[in-house]
Amino acid sequence: MADVLVVAEVAEGKLKKTTHSAITFAQKAAATIGGTFSLLVIGDGAGKAAAEAQGFGAAKILVVEDASLKNYLAERYAPTVAAVGKGYAVVVGTASAYGKDLLPRVAARLGAGYASDITEVIADGGKLKYKRPMFAGNAFGISSITTPIQVVSVRQSAFAAAEPTGGPSAVETVAYAGPSKAAERVEFVSFDQVKSARPExxxxxxxxxxxxxxxxxxxxxxxxxxxxxxxxxxxxxxxxxxxxxxxxxxxxxxxxxxxxxxxxxxxxxxxxxxxxxxxxxxxxxxxxxxxxxxxxxxxxxxxxxxxxxxxxxxxxxxxxxxx
Amino acid sequence: MKILVALKRVADPDNANKVKIPASGEKIDTTGLEWKPNPFDEYALEAALRLTENGTQPKVRAGEVVVVTFGPKETETTLRAALATGADKAIRVDAADDKLDGDLVARALKALVEKEKPDVVLMGKQAVDGDSNQVGQILAELLDWPMATFAATIREEAGALLVGREVDGGVSTLRVKLPAVVTVDLRIVAPTSVYSTKTPATHKYNDGVRFAALPAIMAAKKKPLVEVKLADLAPDQALKVSYHGFAAPPARKAGIKVKDVSELVSKLKNEAKVL
The missing domain is CATH 3.40.50.1220 (TPP-binding domain)
Known part of the structure; x- marks a missing residue:
């Protein structure tokens, strides 16, 4: 088990750009630990978004679609991400609002340590160390995770977006693992988007x-x-x-x-x-x-x-x- | 409603110019830094107080707020301050600051929640020292409770909370049935952010957190503050994330001062080539 799983971020059938930073991390991390990386595309319109995940050199693109995934809720997503993540050494996402909400729950399900918002992955003799900002960026800590599975979120601005320059990846459909019990007590009400003509x-x-x-x-x-x-x-x-x-x-x-x-x-x-x-x-x-x-x-x-x-x-x- | 608020004291990051790292890089030296409550946790306490009162009569408590912190004896100062602003009871989980990580704190909090049986656990979205942003989410998963992270608004409903969350590109609103975990963001202490079912919708709070009056500070000395051993809550104290060293951020080279707009534009165009 020396492979890396990237948890992609999907919105309205599209792969969000945040995902490209996590892919850059995965390329380096997989090379360091001597494995491959795969992409987990989960959410509403994941099948369509998976097409945009081609070309990054992933071993596999795993697609999870289910009607109940329409509006993101950690309580609905975490069981599936953890079930897939079980087969990997590192589970990574980008530290967007989505990643910051979801990944710690995934880590808890896996009994895994979680290093958040890292700005650099360091190869240390086939092992991974993570540099992360602390004290408002006035110090950097070099951390490592001691559990068999490691969960990481990467700071988007610190990892250049990966370019799709690789070959095609095999697409597999993965069954939705169902919601956690907690999901029965949470309901998505609305999303009020701030409309702006300016870039993000x-x-x-x-x-x-x-x-x-x-x-x-x-x-x-x-x-x-x-x-x-x-x-x-x-x-x-x-x-x-x-x-x-x-x-x-x-x-x-x-x-x-x-x-x-x-x-x-x-x-x-x-x-x-x-x-x-x-x-x-x-x-x-x-x-x-x-x-x-x-x-x-x-x-x-x-x-x-x-x-x-x-x-x-x-x-x-x-x-x-x-x- | 009974609310458990997790409160961490942090070395004041506004004084972070004083964060020193010895050449060996073995630790972050916080000597000389002022301790203060993590601002986001202070906001969580304010939100908890608002949820357990009629905002027009804040002296009459309508619910119970329990505050908990992890740390050595001196962290009791932080707890006493929380009691003075209106919390009913405080718990200090005796622990050394550097022998904790988010996972261990969450596991210990889970055991505490099972004992205290709160309807809501409230805390800041992150502590501004470690900047980890994970305890609330891990706790929710360990308890198999619903959560609402990065809360900007909370409305109490019968047996539920309607929470507006700060997310990328807008506000996402969730309804969580109790018991639940909520982590709060900056805007939670705005005048119209939090309403209990008792507070009239027309009520406006003062912006920010409340301060304790002198009689309340005196009275807080008589409120219960109990100490719990970390080992009693979390027998396994192994850390899942360990640190090998610390480094100061690379210093940015000081730039130049330009004399006027035309020099600035010329530098941006011809020297930095960013126009």
């Missing part, structure tokens, strides 16, 4: 984030900049707490972790817990009128200026530069 925060190439200094003008100032850059909009915790931005935009230790090519921190002082969510960005730009703001210690380009005057000017400048 965790997947955007450019992120424009604002802090409390923007006050009620949060959108008025940031939207034009996000528009010209095709960027996602983020916010500091202070801006969310104050109600200037919805909390699902929060970038930080307790919010979303992002690592775009280009990150703008506008009117953000740079609290530890915010830095934990964006320090992995390739290029960081900070605009703040306080020259001593800690954000300048991590910014590649800092501009000490009043943001209300500067951002509109920046929008024009970028427009001109882009021709």
């Amino acid at each position: 925060l965790t997947e955007a190439r450019v992120v424009v984030s604002g802090g409390r200094a923007l006050k009620e003008k949060f959108n008025q100032v940031l939207d034009p900049l996000a528009d010209v850059l095709g960027a996602a909009v983020g916010a500091s915790r202070a801006a969310c707490d104050a109600g200037y931005a919805p909390s699902d935009l929060q970038v930080g230790q307790t919010g979303k972790i992002v690592a775009p090519q280009l990150y703008f921190a506008i009117g953000i002082s740079g609290a530890i817990q915010h830095l934990a969510g964006m320090k992995g960005s390739k290029v960081i730009v900070a605009i703040n009128k306080d020259a001593d703001a800690p954000i300048f210690q991590v910014a590649d380009y800092g501009l000490v200026a009043d943001l209300f005057a500067t951002v509109p000017e920046l929008v024009k400048g970028i427009q001109a530069a882009k021709g």
Whole structure:
């Protein structure tokens, strides 16, 4: 038993991009322990989504479809994921809301240790070690799991998305193992999607984030900049707490972790817990009128200026530069 | 309703610049860091208090809130503070901080739940030291109870909770019949996030968690605080996740200050090549 199982994330018959990061982990982990990796595609429209799982070099694509899997509930998914996972050395998913909800339950069913939100897999003489951020990213722990089966979630921004460059994988249908007893006492009521024309925060190439200094003008100032850059909009915790931005935009230790090519921190002082969510960005730009703001210690380009005057000017400048 | 709240004290991560790692990398040195309750667990306590009262008369308790923590004697300070804000009883499971992992805590909590028989177990979605985000989910599985993680809103219904959860791209709403495990997210302490069946729908709470008044702090000294041995709850204390070493994050090279917008745009275009 030296194989890796990737728990894919499915939405409306499509494989979510989060899955590609877990595949990247699986490719390395399987090579380290001398096995193969397979993909478990479970959920509503899993059969259709399985087609998108081709080409990544998986030994097998295992498909589980059942009418009762329509709306995700850990209590309905965990028994099947654990039943399949039993035959593997490592069960991995991405630390999205889905993975964070489901995987610990799977680990508990398997009596397995669970390393969450890891940023690196380390090959140590045929064994796996996991690097994971702690204390808001101010320390990294090198951990290992002592149980025969290991359950892991990977931080999406730390594992580049796998590209489908391999050969085809065999598709197998796996029977739904049924719900756990707990499932009788939980009911899916609704999903209220936040509609946005912008890219998802965790997947955007450019992120424009604002802090409390923007006050009620949060959108008025940031939207034009996000528009010209095709960027996602983020916010500091202070801006969310104050109600200037919805909390699902929060970038930080307790919010979303992002690592775009280009990150703008506008009117953000740079609290530890915010830095934990964006320090992995390739290029960081900070605009703040306080020259001593800690954000300048991590910014590649800092501009000490009043943001209300500067951002509109920046929008024009970028427009001109882009021709 | 009886609610068990799991509360962890953490080294204040807002002072995390002081998180030191010796060159040997053998441990994280938290000397000099201030201890405080894990903020998410504080929010869970606030949610538990809101669920066991009529929000317009918070001094009259209508239900029971039991708080539990794992740690050495000094963690009792955290428990006393929780008693002062309105919890009825506290339990300290005697344990060394570095001899615990999420799985062991969940197994011990399971044994405690079987003794205390709460209707709801509430806790933060994660502790901000280990950032593991797993105890609530593991506990729910061990108990075979339904769970609602990352709760932003809770409405009490007869024998159930209607929970709005923070998930990627929106809010997912579940109805869990009791008993159940709920882990909470940041927005749970907003003014209209939590309603018991006794609190009128028009009531608005103050934003954030409540603070204890001086008489309540005095009264809390007389509330029951019991100590339980970890071995009595979890005979098997083997850890499933072990740590071999720690490292500081790579320092980011300090950048430059640009003088104006046109220099910034020029650098982004020609030097960083990201436009």
